[in-house]
Amino acid sequence: MVKQIVKDPFFLQKKSEKATEADKQVIEDLLDTLRANQDRCVGMAANMIGACKTIIVVAMGTFHVAMVNPVITKKSGAYQTQESCLSLEGVRPCSRYKEIEVDYLDKDFKPQHGKYQDFTAQIIQHEIDHFSGILI
Template sequence: MTQSLQLAQLGNPILRQLARPIDNVHEEPIQRLIQALKAKAVAANGVGIAAPQVSQSCRLFIVASRPNPRYPNAPTMEPTAMINPQLVAHSDEMVKDWEGCLSIPGIRGLVPRYQAIEVEYTNQQGKPQRQQFTDFVARIVQHEYDHLNGIVFLDRVESTQNLIKEQDYQQRIGNKHSSQG
């Protein structure tokens, strides 16, 4: 299935739809999709990927933070599947940082996000989880959560002046050794 996963690009209607809840995480197609999404995130140098990005309307995303060419300073964590997630709490503090998206290649935007969040979700084994995230990983979770609600990072950019080409972004982080991607 991994070979057949094609990334939906901006303009594909599925990226603007509310994804459907998953009833049974143990179903074989869901488990296969989780594995395929994990592999796709790694292959595409992403730090997260949501099911709608591969044209699957279900409330599932992977958070897979690790250093790679797109995010050289990302913290390393085990790839985590979040099924039917709910954002249950967040900090008052908002932080702006650069984001990109596998479904919107070639562009980065300066996006305000909550610095800390708390999320309830079901894990790949079907067990309920409640977890807090901060900084870069909180940013990934919020970005992927948006995908489940038909929102892309461009919707959160406050001004078109906060958009740059991926190439210019890579030059910036190469020169500044930014702590986040």
């Protein structure tokens, strides 16, 4: 189900809890909401649709990938950039890494490991920041 985008900074700054298999509907809602906003959005965290769970979805070309409980295990190539967020107005400066490795569960809760770089790595880092209540 396509959900409304949360824009309340106080809600967005709450810490997220680990997701469980009971949160499978949140994954589907996130994927639906990303698809509905794909003309202006490349990634979303669960808190953006009102669920404080450690789930993100990322547009990787024509694929939309769900990552449950993702953890960045390796990072290199720090750089400064600017980002925007569907939940916030404007563009803000931030620090990111050019290359990252991530351990996560897929939407079927099967363990995965991925290596990402450039813009995809940037999206993943932005969305994972949402778990800690970090707003760019």
